[in-house]
Amino acid sequence: MNEIKYDLHCHSSASDGALTPHEVVLRAKEHGVTTLALTDHDTIAGLAQARQTANENNLKLISGIELSCTWNKRTFHILGLDIDPNNAELLKGIQTLQDTRLERAHKIAHKLEKNKVPGALDAVLEAAGSGMITRSHFADFLLKNNYVSTMQGAFDHYLGQSKSAFVNTQWAELDNAINWIIKAGGCAVVAHPLRYKLTASWMRRFLTAFKEYGGQGMEIITGRSNPDEVRRAAHFATQFELYGSIGSDFHNPKNQWVELGRLATLPTNIRPVWQLFTPDKINIIKTMN
Ligand code: AMP
Ligand code: MN
Ligand code: MN
Ligand code: MN
Numbered sequence: 001m002n003e004i005k006y007d008l009h010c011h012s013s014a015s016d017g018a019l020t021p022h023e024v025v026l027r028a029k030e031h032g033v034t035t036l037a038l039t040d041h042d043t044i045a046g047l048a049q050a051r052q053t054a055n056e057n058n059l060k061l062i063s064g065i066e067l068s069c070t071w072n073k074r075t076f077h078i079l080g081l082d083i084d085p086n087n088a089e090l091l092k093g094i095q096t097l098q099d100t101r102l103e104r105a106h107k108i109a110h111k112l113e114k115n116k117v118p119g120a121l122d123a124v125l126e127a128a129g130s131g132m133i134t135r136s137h138f139a140d141f142l143l144k145n146n147y148v149s150t151m152q153g154a155f156d157h158y159l160g161q162s163k164s165a166f167v168n169t170q171w172a173e174l175d176n177a178i179n180w181i182i183k184a185g186g187c188a189v190v191a192h193p194l195r196y197k198l199t200a201s202w203m204r205r206f207l208t209a210f211k212e213y214g215g216q217g218m219e220i221i222t223g224r225s226n227p228d229e230v231r232r233a234a235h236f237a238t239q240f241e242l243y244g245s246i247g248s249d250f251h252n253p254k255n256q257w258v259e260l261g262r263l264a265t266l267p268t269n270i271r272p273v274w275q276l277f278t279p280d281k282i283n284i285i286k287t288m289n
Contacts, residue, residue, distance in 0.1 A: 006274060007261045008037040008062065008081060009191065009219065009247020014046030016136035018252035021046035025053040031261035037064035037081055041132050042097040044085040062277060066191055068097055068171040071206065076196060078177050082277045083186030093180035097172055098132065104169050105133040111165040112158065117147055135159045178213040187276045189217035189245045193236065194229050207240045217273040220266055221246035223258035234267045244270035
């Protein structure tokens with residue numbers, strides 16, 4: 001029997017992933033993934049290459065993105081799944097996020113310089129190439145140059161909220177981000193809902209706003225979620241009638257805890273988000289016959 005295996009959240013070198021889109025798709029295939037969404041931070045630049053490799057390897061690729069958003073002064077990540085990557089409004093929207101990322105990179109580098117860490121800007125510009133510059137690039141630089149001994153250390157000492165090189169950033173407004181996704185024909189999904197450390201009442205407030213703006217889904221299973229976290233996320237999804245998604249949030253093969261396709265199954269009482277995806281042409285032809 002041909003088993004369908006979904007992984008609807010991962011990164012390539014178009015943002016902070018270690019592998020090219022081509023390599024991500026091949027690795028997903030090796031790990032038995034049959035439907036993959038590439039969801040780079042604030043960019044669709046990796047999708048064309050990923051699609052070519054997916055087509056050559058008989059893997060279904062869902063066009064995706066992970067948008068950086070601000071709601072009530074806090075940062076949230078919203079996945080856009082099954083988007084049209086050529087949609088003009090989406091492209092215009094993500095351009096503002098890309099400008100913000102570059103501006104923020106300058107500010108982070110400036111703060112690092114003031115903290116006796118020179119040379120970060122040139123290093124991250126070089127490492128990111130034409131892709132998005134993320135805090136992961138700064139963390140890599142700090143690690144490679146022995147300012148810290150682990151990636152986590154880079155966030156704990158420099159890059160994390162309120163640390164010395166943290167730059168408070170206004171990302172896309174939540175309603176705008178959801179709107180771009182909807183305009184591009186996709187569905188908006190809350191990424192890793194438990195990572196924001198919201199109290200239950202703030203989570204309800206957030207999800208109320210998310211639903212009101214047209215959001216439809218929530219990640220229930222992510223790369224490292226344990227059974228208790230799955231249960232808690234599923235509880236909110238049920239309460240707010242959200243579709244459930246599963247995605248590894250894979251970035252780098254060196255992280256042994258997270259692998260493409262290595263995911264628990266969605267609880268049976270949660271409607272899967274892929275029910276919302278546009279059926280592909282082959283399926284449409286089949287049902288027409
Ligand atoms: P940014 O969107 O540029 O602020 O960067 C956020 C990215 O940094 C996330 O998508 C993660 O990949 C990475 N990140 C955030 N916190 C940590 C952490 N504590 N350890 C390792 N990577 C992290
Ligand atoms: Mn990331
Ligand atoms: Mn994220
Ligand atoms: Mn992610």
